[in-house]
Amino acid sequence: MTPSRSILGICLLAGGLTGSQQTVFRGGTQGVLVDVSVRDGKRSVSGLRPEDFRLLDDSVPQTIVDLTTEVIPLDVTVLIDVSESARLLFGDTLIQAGNRARGLFGPNDHIEVRDFGAQIVDATTWNGESLGSWATGSLFGDRGTALFDALAIAVMRPPAVGFRRLVIVVTDGRDTASFVNHQTLLAIVKRADAVVDVVAAAVVAVGSHSQLATDTPTNLPRPAETLVTVHDYANPLKKVTDLAGGYFFDLNENSRSLEALGVTVAEFRSRYLLKYVPSGVGSRGWHTITISVPGHGYQVVARKGYVR
């Protein structure tokens, strides 16, 4: 039987840690590892012990057999939305955000940068001046935004052995060109090992749904002044970060979101890494994980489950 991807990835991660750093996990027991962020307001909570956590696997209490806060290098993908809509609506804001996100990582981290409009381009060697899609953009030059495709590709890539996987997306939130639909993206995120953080600028649509859905011919486009801000458009991305144990930062609501992202990345390096060996639960399929720190009002963020 082929072991599930999550379990396998976890074992490889553990093996990598065992080989390249100090031994973190006992024995060769197969288990589940979960990255966990614990906050008290904006402050990270440190010093917690395994017995401080309550962990449920499909509502069945589990015993945490190991906990570490050891700093682990990151395997990061930064996705930067360079679609025409993002460029027109936000100028260089998203590019600068992407560049600053890239600057959050150190020499021990592995980092790749991809820009995406309809195309998805490896921009790891990008010098911050010329992004492919923007250089050629025109009304015909960029057939939309393949946000879900770009996310799916990034999330499916397994982490380098001994690294924690993090995907950061800087986007205006619109998707008009992906072949991967939202349901498939969510299924991929559920199964993947990556934590996903999203930095979104105001998510904007032009025109109204009712007009778009009707078949009434009109000869001229609506004027640009009919821009409509629709915050609900962030929901699909929030569902991604929620499932993947990441955070959603809205540049529109808080111009200091980039600083918040920096704090989150720093915290991500030293998140609690909990290990447990599932017991009393089914062997196949999706397992919902619920983690809390009883007796405190802490905010606990972790992925919502795994596939076995």
Place this chain on the structure above:
Amino acid sequence: MIKPWLLVSLAAVTVLTAPGAVSTARVAIATELAQSPAAEPLFGDYANGHFAEVAVELANVRDFSAFETDVERVLRNARPEAEELAAAFALEAAHAAYSTRPRRVGDITRLTTAARRLLEVGCTIVRRKPASSEFAHRWMLASLSLMEGDSYPVDLLGVSAFDKHLDHLKGRADPGVLALARGVNREQKVGRLVAEWAVQDIDRPLSPHELERAQATLRSATDALTAARTYSNVTAEAVVRLGFLSTVQQQLMMTQGHADRPGRAVQELRTVDSMTADPVLRYLGHLFLGRADELSGDPRSARDEYRRAVSATPGRSGYLALAALDFLAGSESESDPSPELASLQTRAADPWLEYFAGSYRNWPQLLEDMRKALR
């Protein structure tokens, strides 16, 4: 900087435009040349067959609103023997406007408005010509391609002059091509709908009102493409597009909580390889079949279809769909990730990205055919 060939072409303009129009035109030219190319010398050079050079100069136009007015004035005075040239020039100017990179959101409206007016200038001329002429035929094909390419990039701006143009060409253009173009026009509205679903909270079922609108949009496109399907020269593409609409209908029903089997259109799509040798249509056809099989809970058949798709055209969406299937099945391993996923690093071309732009994918060839018909 004014190109020497532009100055030479001023002489040619006197032959092409009616007496009396030239002197006033020269004044305008002198003013506007300081900023961006002027219509009259460009038209003159176009008449001399410098198509590629004129296309380069058209790309330098800064203010298409003013340029469109200039073009209209120049072409209004074109002599009867230069009318085909005028129509072709207007179409190329329209393409240049569409191809200009907008700097601000408001530019989109200005550019598309100018482009559509330029196209209409050409269309007015062509409608005066016998529909049976080779040039008129080629111009109409190219203009439909342009309109199909126009509508999608400005998708969320909503509507375009496409319907109006289709009405203008009714009874004149190839009926199959025209029917397919109408289907593409309707299908673009479905595309906008799908894009809307993608960015909204699509896990919730649509309200009865939303569902009714969505169904109406789908029906409209299906009806138009079903009509196109009866024309043998466009049957294959109409079948591919009907197959796509069937997958959208399947998804819609699933969102509403109803399992929906693929429609008849999907069954017909399974014969796509026998209908066409076009690698783009084969790719899209198998891509949609893969999606239909996935929606029907048959990943094994879906994988076969996606493999057929990428063997026709190595498009990103096909490889991504394969990689996702492997990933979700847990059949890849950490040390040996899906080869499809690895190949996604470099593959960029993907007909799916041009899908809603219809025959615009053939624009370079259609443009060349129109230019040849001028010679």
